[in-house]
Amino acid sequence: MNVKTMPADPKGVDSGPHFMDGDHALAEGALAAGCRFFAGYPITPSTETFERFAERAPEVGAMFIQMEDELSAIAANIGAVWGGQKVMTVTCGPGFSLMVENIGLAAMTETPMVICNVQRAGPSTGAPTLTAQQDMMQAKYGPHGDNAMIALSPDSPQECFDLAIEAFNLSEYYRVPVIILTDETVGHMHEKVVIPPADQIKVVPRNLFTGPKEDFRPYKFNSKGGNPMTRAGDGYRFHITGLTHNEKGYPVVTAEQNKIVVTHLMEKINGNADDIVRLEEDQIEGADVVVVSYGITSRIAVKAIQDARKEGIKVGSLRMITIWPFCEKRIRELAGKVKTFVVPELNYGQMVNEVERCAGGKSKVISVNHCGGAVHDPEVILEAIRKGSK
Amino acid sequence: MSSQEIRFSGFGGQGIIRCALITGKALSLYDDKFATMTQSFGPEARGSACAAQLVVSDDRVLYPYITQPGILMALSQEAYDLYYPELPKNGVLIVEEDLVKLKSDHSDIQLRRVPATRFAEELGNRLFTNLVALGFLTAVTNVVTADAMKQALPGLVPDRFLKINIKAFEKGYEYGVEAMKANGGK
Numbered sequence: 001m002n003v004k005t006m007p008a009d010p011k012g013v014d015s016g017p018h019f020m021d022g023d024h025a026l027a028e029g030a031l032a033a034g035c036r037f038f039a040g041y042p043i044t045p046s047t048e049t050f051e052r053f054a055e056r057a058p059e060v061g062a063m064f065i066q067m068e069d070e071l072s073a074i075a076a077n078i079g080a081v082w083g084g085q086k087v088m089t090v091t092c093g094p095g096f097s098l099m100v101e102n103i104g105l106a107a108m109t110e111t112p113m114v115i116c117n118v119q120r121a122g123p124s125t126g127a128p129t130l131t132a133q134q135d136m137m138q139a140k141y142g143p144h145g146d147n148a149m150i151a152l153s154p155d156s157p158q159e160c161f162d163l164a165i166e167a168f169n170l171s172e173y174y175r176v177p178v179i180i181l182t183d184e185t186v187g188h189m190h191e192k193v194v195i196p197p198a199d200q201i202k203v204v205p206r207n208l209f210t211g212p213k214e215d216f217r218p219y220k221f222n223s224k225g226g227n228p229m230t231r232a233g234d235g236y237r238f239h240i241t242g243l244t245h246n247e248k249g250y251p252v253v254t255a256e257q258n259k260i261v262v263t264h265l266m267e268k269i270n271g272n273a274d275d276i277v278r279l280e281e282d283q284i285e286g287a288d289v290v291v292v293s294y295g296i297t298s299r300i301a302v303k304a305i306q307d308a309r310k311e312g313i314k315v316g317s318l319r320m321i322t323i324w325p326f327c328e329k330r331i332r333e334l335a336g337k338v339k340t341f342v343v344p345e346l347n348y349g350q351m352v353n354e355v356e357r358c359a360g361g362k363s364k365v366i367s368v369n370h371c372g373g374a375v376h377d378p379e380v381i382l383e384a385i386r387k388g389s390k
Numbered sequence: 391m392s393s394q395e396i397r398f399s400g401f402g403g404q405g406i407i408r409c410a411l412i413t414g415k416a417l418s419l420y421d422d423k424f425a426t427m428t429q430s431f432g433p434e435a436r437g438s439a440c441a442a443q444l445v446v447s448d449d450r451v452l453y454p455y456i457t458q459p460g461i462l463m464a465l466s467q468e469a470y471d472l473y474y475p476e477l478p479k480n481g482v483l484i485v486e487e488d489l490v491k492l493k494s495d496h497s498d499i500q501l502r503r504v505p506a507t508r509f510a511e512e513l514g515n516r517l518f519t520n521l522v523a524l525g526f527l528t529a530v531t532n533v534v535t536a537d538a539m540k541q542a543l544p545g546l547v548p549d550r551f552l553k554i555n556i557k558a559f560e561k562g563y564e565y566g567v568e569a570m571k572a573n574g575g576k
Contacts, residue, residue, distance in 0.1 A: 019415035019427075019542075189454050190411065190427035192418040296454070303452040378453060 003173050003226060008032050008165075008201035012060045020193040022160040022186040023048035023090075026116050027056065028195060029164025030088040034203050035114070036062040037085035039076035041069050041095060044128040045184040046118035049090040070098035074115070078102060081111045082240060084231035086168060086206065090116040093135050094125055096142070103177050104143025105242045107265065110175040110219065110227075112206075114167045117179060118187040119346075121372035131184035132372030133295055133346035139179040140324045146262050148269035150276060151179040151324040153295040157191045163321070169204040170276065174225040174268055181323055183346065185296040185375060209236060217247040221260045223267035273325040280319040287316035289388040290334060291342045292355050294320040296375055301344055304381035313389045326354045336362035340388030344368035344381045364388065393447035394533055395456040399473050400465030400486075402440045405520030409463070410442030412524060412542050413534055417446055420538035426451040439468045446533060461531055464490060465506065465523060482531055484523065502530045502569065509561050518558035521547075525559035529566025536563055 012031035020028070026049045030038070038053045050066075057064040063085075067073040070091055077087040091099060096117050106113055121127040122134050139151040150170050154160045163180060171178040209216050209228040218238040220227045230236040239249035244261050246252045269276065282305075284290055289308075293301040298319040308315045316338075320327055331341070331354075341363055343352040352367040359365050368384045370376055398409040407429050414427040429442040443456040462477050463484040464470035470490045477483055479498050487503035495501075504526040510518040528536050540556055547555045 017419050019411065019418055019425075185428075185454060188428065190414055191425070191451075299452045299454070306452075375453075375455070 003169075003204055004207075005169070005202040006205050008198040008203045009034060010198035012036075012062075013195060013198040013201060014056075015195050015197045018193045018195065019190055020157055021048060021188055021190045022154065022157040022182055023118060023188065024052045025157040025160035025193050026090065026164050026180065026182070027052035028193075029161040030114065030168065031056060031060055031062065032161070032195065032198070032201050032203075033086065033165040033168035034205070035086045035088045035168065036060070037077065037080040037087045038062065038089060039065045039067050039073045039080070039087070040089045040091070041067055041073045043092050043095045045120055045187050046090040046092050046095075046116065048187070049116060049118070053088075070095040071102065074099040074102040074106075077113055078106050078109070078111050081113055082232055084206065086112070086172070088114040088116065088164075088168075090118065092118050092120045093122045093138075096135060096138060100138070100142040104145060104147060106177045107143060107147045107149065108145070108242050109240050110265075111177070112171040112175050113177050114164065114171055115177055115179050116164075117181050119181065119183040127373055129184065130373040131296065131346060131375065133181070133183055133297065134348075134350070134372055136181060136323060136345070136347065136350040139181055146266055148176070148266045149179060149324050150174065150176055150269060150322070151181050152321060153181045153323050154186060154321075155295055155298050155319070156186060157189065157193045159321075160186065161193050161195060165201060165203070169202070172204040172206060174272070174276075175227060175229065176269060179324075181295065183296050208234070213237070218249045219245065219247045221247065221264035223264050223271050225268055225272065270325055273329070276322060276325060277327050277330075278321040279327055279330060280317075280321060282317040284316035284318060284334065287314045288339045289313065289315040289342055289385050290318050290338045290340075291315065291344070291381070291385065292318045292320065292331070292351070293344055294323060294351065297344050297346055300376045300378050301381055303378040304385060307378065307382050308385040308389075311386070313385060315385050315389070320351070323351070326351075326358075328354075328358050331355055331358035332360070334363070335359040338363050340364040340366055342366045342368060342381065342384045342388050344370070344376055344384070346370045346372050346375065393445065393451070394461065395459040396444045396446065396461040396463070396533065397441055397456060397459040397473055398444070398463045399439070399441040399469030400463075401468065402438050404440070404465050405517070406440045406465065407442045408546060409520050409524055410444050412539065412546050413527075414444050415546065416534050416538035416542035417444075420541045421535055423447065424449060424451050426454045428454055439466070439472065441469065441473070461527070461533065463523060463527055465519065467491060484527055484530065486519070486523065502526070502566070504562060504565060504569075506562060509565070510558060513554060513558050513561065518555060521555045521558035522562035525562025525564075526566040527562075528559075529563045530570055
């Protein structure tokens with residue numbers, strides 16, 4: 001990703017060590033990344049992010065609006081982006097479901113924004129105060145039509161802060177909604193969070209077009225990131241619509257144009273997966289079993305992995321920091337080299353289907369699913385590792 | 391890898407969550423430990439049972455929830471009734487002695503009693519009960535240092551009450567040190 005960065009605006013950076021929960025760290029990360037607009041609707045277990053942003057907004061010079069619901073919240077955020085702001089909102093499953101239509105609009109109109117889903121156990125209203133990872137597929141397939149989204153999953157309050165900044169940077173560069181898939185456990189647990197000095201935080205600024213008026217195009221269908229935008233009031237003529245559009249943004253509803261637009265939307269993400277995907281790997285070389293995990297579950301998995309190693313089992317860890325685009329290339333590389341992939345997750349089996357697809361039958365895949373409401377008992381993951389090593 | 395699990399419990403309004411926040415901040419920011427704090431999270435109201443948990447370790451905490459606390463602080467009868475059975479042999483039980491009626495002599499665990507509410511009232515307000523209890527905990531366990539605890543207070547108690555909270559902490563701490571001496575350091 002060849003992209004211009006600048007140091008963070010010190011006004012938004014509360015530098016120093018903190019003892020903070022994941023939800024608060026998301027708000028701090030957003031402020032550090034330059035987010036100065038937040039429209040939202042409170043919902044457990046994401047409300048603390050909402051509250052933190054509201055509390056800090058006046059001192060940072062940001063705008064905070066509590067809207068009447070999630071539909072209007074996401075819509076206000078889209079408007080604010082085209083008014084020149086970096087925006088974030090936060091919700092959980094039920095609220096995300098309401099936001100989905102306009103997240104699709106943001107993807108189609110290439111509107112950068114960050115949406116945090118602090119996942120709780122579902123379906124429907126489910127168990128508001130209990131943890132889960134059940135919205136993994138919704139983050140990608142929620143909106144109708146073909147969408148390539150970026151989604152990240154933090155495993156700690158520190159990573160909530162770090163990934164909030166990364167989410168903004170990816171979102172600005174690729175002009176795409178970026179979803180942070182965290183969960184009730186990470187959202188509500190307190191740990192040490194170190195916020196670096198502003199000059200050590202790299203921020204991707206909004207790429208605003210500055211050339212002659214007649215040359216401005218709000219869209220470029222080149223399957224790349226880094227395309228410039230404008231904002232209302234700067235004097236450039238532009239049009240934004242959810243309809244299939246040309247480079248000026250005006251509707252051109254033909255099969256040919258749909259091919260051009262959809263190819264661009266998909267390829268700017270999937271075609272740059274090597275630049276986007278971040279994994280954390282440990283002792284994968286020579287492993288019989290690789291545990292593929294993400295978010296809070298990866299910490300429980302590491303406990304199980306440590307116990308398995310004490311038993312002499314060769315087991316590696318692959319933690320997905322990036323959920324979407326999926327780490328397809330890496331799983332294909334490992335398929336056939338490892339006996340078994342073990343995939344624990346706090347859902348009935350979602351990302352495991354992606355692992356299975358990419359393993360292509362060359363390695364066994366064991367799903368360690370869970371209905372949500374609590375984290376795994378490490379013993380259950382350990383048992384799956386034992387089974388997979390045989 | 392040495393790790394320790396602590397449960398703070400009492401009723402809503404006693405500052406139970408604050409106890410865990412202060413201890414967690416002290417450990418992870420000033421005592422060079424890893425600490426992960428979780429709290430009972432639900433539609434609880436002031437006056438009902440309330441608990442917060444802390445996992446403390448020399449290395450990164452992986453499993454964020456406690457499995458068997460070695461230290462239990464119970465500032466209410468309900469909290470004591472609910473949680474004391476989970477203490478292992480030799481575990482440390484800290485109770486508010488005026489609020490908790492013991493159900494056994496607890497000869498197999500280390501029982502530490504403190505009149506935290508009474509001390510807080512002597513300092514002017516029972517709101518300082520949690521700080522008295524924290525000072526006492528600091529003295530009777532070797533989990534966290536008193537210096538770190540005092541350093542952790544700014545930002546977690548209102549500025550204008552910082553001095554009196556430190557005083558409350560010290561009151562509990564001194565009482566704990568004396569209690570340990572009387573116990574022969576056991």
